[in-house]
Amino acid sequence: MAETTETTPEVTVKEKEPLFGKAEKKLLLDPLGDTNPITIQVLGICSALAVTSLVYPSVVMAIAVVFVTGFSSLFTSLVRNKIPKQVRMIVQLVIIATLVTIVELTLKRFNYPIYKQLSVYIGLIITNCIVMGRLEAYAMANRPWRAFVDGLGNGVGYGVILIMVAVIREVFGKGTLFAGSPIQINLIGASNDEIGYLINTAAESGIGSWFAGYYNNNLMVLPAAAMFIIGIFIWIQRSYRPTLVDVS
């Protein structure tokens, strides 16, 4: 038998990319600062104004948006090559709306009181520009895992700003933290029979008495305050990183 030397064709093996490599890290961390959806991309402002009067609903809202942005990016990316071009935006909208409905049903099932408090805002996640924005800007042109991480990152970037604004508005506008939740902290105010504050401005002595005559800032209670606070954040961020000044 004649020996035949077989030459194996050259097969280039694509290196399996790490699940959480440099690119993923960038997608997750950039939206926290340099590409923040609210302060840099200036998206999703509407709900940032409405929800942030209290911290507890803002935290729940932030979690909901992270979930919706992440999974809508994931699902859109999975079907990105199969969506007919004529119905591209409609399909994106259906994916988002379905996920938001799932969030709503989950809240109704597991925490009905918080659902009652947030019922209007949950529906508004569908109209939140960040969600649709990430689908169009990234998920439609990238692979599922990356798209998922990008969605999560932007959701978290949004959530961080949301919670920071809410903390300022609630502490100065109402004198409490996490009002409405099981871990409500009454920070500053005049204690009476119904409600006790840590810094009791009605006290005769002690720290509380230094603040006698302190009134909650009623402007903080109105959505306009969120506009001012976000404006200040944008100002601080761009002063700190001048390279971002002409970005948007």
Next chain:
Amino acid sequence: MDSTSSVIRFVVIMTAGVAFSLALLSVSWGQQIKDNEAVFNKRAILSAVSDYLSEDPKLMSDGQIDELFSSKVEQIALDMSGAVLKKEDIVAAGYKGGLPENIDMAKEKKKPEDQRIFPLYILNTDKGKSYILSVRGNGLWDEIWGNIALKDDLNTIAGAAFDHKGETPGLGAEIKDNPTFPSRFKGKEIFNDAGVYTSVDVKKTGGTANNPHAVDGISGATVTADGVDEMLERGIKYYLPYLNKQAGAKKTKG
């Protein structure tokens, strides 16, 4: 551009898949959600009489609320003439469960005034008997509602609890968020000394400490406070035919 048939095919499959998964979720969680809503409403009703209870209803578990409600609360449904309705009447009004607790005040508000029915809850504890009324009205942005508890004398208010759909946090929303507001109603009276119905007014100008028929309002929340005033005045009036009958019966007994 893709062909029309492939577009239609994609859309049909997507719609079917989405509708199926949402329906599945909705059906499997439907009963629990209904129970959650019922407990939420019961908790709101009991919040009006928290003084009569051993614990604050807001801190009780769902099971405790259900247990308390079924063992200590008698519920009846009334119509505008003060007649007590039977189960069939409640079902006929559109509530399948046939229980007074099923009555949806929001739905009733849409009916012409003379056709409305409403629930009355009678709490029996060792601290005394209490009558809890349900009222509904309009705030600044959307509807507001509440439960007012009357003491045994059917005149003095034992407590109140309010809620709203979309009032401004820190202003109108204080009717619910700030426990000081509902507690102002405790001890106020809805009838004056001559036995004439006055309800309890919400006064913007304050200074109501010595007035048994008025409470202080909330600064910055005039429209909501006016809404509470109107809601109480009209809402409690609906119950008067029944309450007067009870008071009359008491007088002939004594």
